[in-house]
Amino acid sequence: MKILMVFDFDHTVVDANSDTWVVRCLPDKTLPGSVENSYRKGYWTEYMGRVMNYIGEQKVSPDRVRSVMETIPFTAGMTDLLTFIAENKSVIDCIVISDSNTLFIEWILHAAGLQAAVDKVFTNPAKLNELGHIEVQCYHSHDCNRCPVNLCKKKVLELYLSEQSDAGVEYEQIFYAGDGGNDLCPTSRLRGRDVVMPRKGYTLEKLLAKLEGQEGNFPLRAKNIAWSSGTDILRELKASMQS
Numbered sequence: 460m461k462i463l464m465v466f467d468f469d470h471t472v473v474d475a476n477s478d479t480w481v482v483r484c485l486p487d488k489t490l491p492g493s494v495e496n497s498y499r500k501g502y503w504t505e506y507m508g509r510v511m512n513y514i515g516e517q518k519v520s521p522d523r524v525r526s527v528m529e530t531i532p533f534t535a536g537m538t539d540l541l542t543f544i545a546e547n548k549s550v551i552d553c554i555v556i557s558d559s560n561t562l563f564i565e566w567i568l569h570a571a572g573l574q575a576a577v578d579k580v581f582t583n584p585a586k587l588n589e590l591g592h593i594e595v596q597c598y599h600s601h602d603c604n605r606c607p608v609n610l611c612k613k614k615v616l617e618l619y620l621s622e623q624s625d626a627g628v629e630y631e632q633i634f635y636a637g638d639g640g641n642d643l644c645p646t647s648r649l650r651g652r653d654v655v656m657p658r659k660g661y662t663l664e665k666l667l668a669k670l671e672g673q674e675g676n677f678p679l680r681a682k683n684i685a686w687s688s689g690t691d692i693l694r695e696l697k698a699s700m701q702s
Contacts, residue, residue, distance in 0.1 A: 460631035461552055462699060464544060465616065465645070467637035468557035468564055468582070471658060472541075474534040477563045478507050484519050484527040503558060504583050504597050504609040511585075515592025524593060528563050529570035536689030538571060543693055545576040550700060552628070553577050554619060556612045558641060560585035560595045581615045605644045612645040620648075632699055635681070636692055637663050649681035654699075656692055659685045 469476045482490055494513050498506040514524065544553050553576055557564060562585040568574040581598065588594045597609035606612065620630070633653040635646060638661035646655045646667070657664035670679050686692050 460629055461550055462696070463620075463630040463633045464551055464553040464696065465633060465635045466553070466555045466557075466577075467612075467639065467642050468555050468559050470534075470638040470661065471636055472534060472537050472555070473567060474532045477528065477531060477559045477567065478503070478510070480531050481510070481514070481524060481528060481563070483530075484514060484524045485517060501607050502609075503607060504595060507560070507583075507595050511593045511595055515590060521587055521591065521593060525562075525566050528566045531567055533571065534689060535687075536691070536693065538573065538689070540689035540693045540696075541571075541573045541576040543696070545573065547700075548575075548578075551696070552623075552630070555580045555582070556610075556615050556645070557582040558607065558610050559583070562586070562593060579619070581619070583609060603644060606641055610641065612641060613648050616645045616648050633681075634692070634696060634699075636686065639663055640666060643667070643677075646681060647678050649679075651680045651682075653681040654695060655679070655681045655683050656686050656695070657683070659687045 466472050469478070482488060490510065490513065494509055497509055544551050555564060555577055557580070560583045561580065564580050564582055568577060583595050583598045585593055585595045599610065601611040601614050603611040603614065633649055634656060635642070635649060635653070636656040638658040640662045642663045643666045649655055655667065657667055664685050667679065667683055670677055684695060
């Protein structure tokens with residue numbers, strides 16, 4: 460029986476939002492108002508499509524975008540945590556479920572030499588189109604009214620656990636580390652022996668605090684342990700492995 464470590468990416472693995480970090484690749488490091496003000500709530504991925512299209516139109520090469528993305532800082536303690544996971548793959552599976560995109564996450568993990576820690580990344584697919592611009596698409600469609608239109612992290616987690624179970628892999632314990640509002644939905648899939656780890660001072664921690672002690676239609680059974688650095692998560696992971 461293995462442990463499953465589930466990470467969000469932005470403001471969890473890395474200490475910034477990769478989708479806004481990319482603007483640094485532009486000569487003046489800002490977007491025009493026509494692009495910046497085009498975001499509609501719940502439709503972030505479509506907005507990022509317009510951002511990446513604008514970056515392409517400014518003749519910023521994918522190599523330049525990549526070099527900028529590789530400078531994004533990791534959250535304190537995360538490189539140690541991911542290194543530990545990479546060294547203990549016989550007992551820890553690790554996945555990322557993120558509203559970023561495949562290229563950004565792949566570039567960032569690869570530059571840090573940490574890609575071996577992560578077994579699978581579930582995020583919006585990105586590719587170079589025929590013009591050489593980066594194109595971002597929605598990960599999937601779903602019928603969950605709690606989540607952004609392009610990604611329900613609970614649906615992703617359920618499908619992954621089902622596929623693993625079919626392959627004969629069951630998890631003794633699941634750790635879920637995240638920070639944002641879209642990390643709340645998957646916590647309802649966690650069991651009593653699992654652990655949800657919200658980042659201290661961020662939206663997920665506040666949403667979970669509101670739920671505690673409430674009788675409602677949102678089942679939260681998992682143990683709730685907040686974290687400030689990857690070191691806090693590593694401590695809990697090691698304790699679980701030793702128990």
